[in-house]
Amino acid sequence: MTQLQARAVVKAYGATPALRGITLDVAEGEIVAVTGPSGCGKSTLLHCLAGILRPDAGEVHYRGRRIDNTSEAARSRLRRTEFGVLFQFGQLVAELTAAENVALPLLLAGTRRRAARTVALSWLDRLGVAEVADVRPGEMSGGQQQRCATARALVTEPRVLFADEPTGALDTLSGEQVLTQVVRLAREQRTTVVLVTHEPRIAGYADREIVLRDGTVDHTGLGLDAALPGGRR
Numbered sequence: 001m002t003q004l005q006a007r008a009v010v011k012a013y014g015a016t017p018a019l020r021g022i023t024l025d026v027a028e029g030e031i032v033a034v035t036g037p038s039g040c041g042k043s044t045l046l047h048c049l050a051g052i053l054r055p056d057a058g059e060v061h062y063r064g065r066r067i068d069n070t071s072e073a074a075r076s077r078l079r080r081t082e083f084g085v086l087f088q089f090g091q092l093v094a095e096l097t098a099a100e101n102v103a104l105p106l107l108l109a110g111t112r113r114r115a116a117r118t119v120a121l122s123w124l125d126r127l128g129v130a131e132v133a134d135v136r137p138g139e140m141s142g143g144q145q146q147r148c149a150t151a152r153a154l155v156t157e158p159r160v161l162f163a164d165e166p167t168g169a170l171d172t173l174s175g176e177q178v179l180t181q182v183v184r185l186a187r188e189q190r191t192t193v194v195l196v197t198h199e200p201r202i203a204g205y206a207d208r209e210i211v212l213r214d215g216t217v218d219h220t221g222l223g224l225d226a227a228l229p230g231g232r233r
């Protein structure tokens, strides 16, 4: 089933064009990397697909329903219930511990505090950072923060994870570790992933790479990994 569709999506910031007519489909459970040079429109596309930005023209559909013309409240509900987002800097709440940060989306969805903490702890454990459960972000390493942010993005078991350069602030090794975990967990849960990155190596974790240039789709190809002997699935 097609999970996300962009149809001739156009977006400009004042006089600066960012997207000049993007059409693409993402299938349910697919992991897609959006790549291309700086300024080609990757983040803008991710924001339009996630309903954070509204395109100036064109349409965005999620599971067959048009979402770009719905109200801010409807799109925000969609982001809370169906989507998870992960950015370069985890954007954890500085005053809260790791467990409290991860529990937050569950509390907002009405889960009781004790149950939310239990689920949050299990996600921190799955991401290999159970030991920082009661630590605040300021006392964690960058890798630990990003693992917590990943746990927070996945704790509601979203159908789609939008990740914008999620490992951009980490060294190569931690970045790779966080990313392999994101991909493993996404595959386990059949979560669709839209991953923005400018690193070809990172794009290699995806099923498909969509390369943008100057606000258009330049070409699409298989992720590098998919070409390895033996496949992965």
Ligand SMILES: Nc1ncnc2c1ncn2[C@@H]1O[C@H](COP(=O)(O)OP(=O)(O)OP(=O)(O)O)[C@@H](O)[C@H]1O
Binding pocket: 013, 016, 017, 018, 036, 037, 038, 039, 040, 041, 042, 043, 044, 045, 198
């Ligand atoms: N808030 C904004 N205001 C004005 N122009 C913007 C804004 N955000 C992006 N742009 C411009 O829109 C174009 C596309 O930007 P976008 O951030 O989507 O590209 P990108 O491929 O994600 O870039 P990078 O890899 O550097 O993050 C660029 O020309 C950029 O300068």
